Amino acid sequence: MLEKLKKDVLEANLQLPKHELVTFTWGNVSGIDRDQGLVVIKPSGVPYEELTLEDMVVVDLEGNIIEGTKRPSSDTPTHLSLYRSFQHVGGIVHTHSPWATAWAQAGRSIPALGTTHADYYYGEIPCTRTLTKDEITRAYELETGNVIIETFETGGIDPLAMPGVLVSNHAPFCWGKDANQAVHNAVVLEEVAKMALHTFQLNSQIEPIDQFLLDKHYLRKHGVNAYYGQK
Secondary structure, eight states: OOHHHHHHHHHHHHHHHHTTOOSTTOEEEEEEETTTTEEEEOBTTOOGGGOOGGGOEEEETTOOEEEOSSOBOTTHHHHHHHHHHOTTOOEEEEEOOHHHHHHHHHTOOBOOOSHHHHHHOSSOBOBOOOOOHHHHHHHHHHHHHHHHHHHHHHHTOOTTTSOEEEOTTSOEEEEESSHHHHHHHHHHHHHHHHHHHHHHHHOTTOOOOOHHHHHHHHHHHHSTTOOSSOO
């Protein structure tokens, strides 16, 4: 079942340690088959060097295990919540990459300070509000997804133009058209987070780049008349 998607999700998970986005088992990648309404996700707590195709777990959008002998990632409810709300997302990744996580722990969004940021993220990368004690106690992982969705809905943010978020006191989640692109966006987020912190160290009064420069860099790659790269 879903052998191609399983392979893609496995390969995407194995990219996390290669890009130094995870320590031990602190992260997970999933991918969705929209036609079947099924999600493939990393199993909980399995070291990356031990992951195999057979370890991938298939769940439906309500979290029921459809195939697999291992428990799915503990973050599965967060992934499923995002898939249910962000209909054009095909892959999701969660890491505790240090630079992005530092911003999340500080409860700070990452402003667009330069064109590297603008090439991938169309504006300030948001940080959610802090979860309440009741939310954490009631359904922590589900409420993590809900607070991400709340952040995008109340802020009028397009998840396609902003393929990542910082969860306050926690860490980042990123997404894309598939699992591989989700990891790509997570790598960029980590680099942008590092650059932003260094920029503030050099100039604590730095302001975000002008809107016209943000527009130029984002839209030349992602706009209707995009011209970056090969056809």
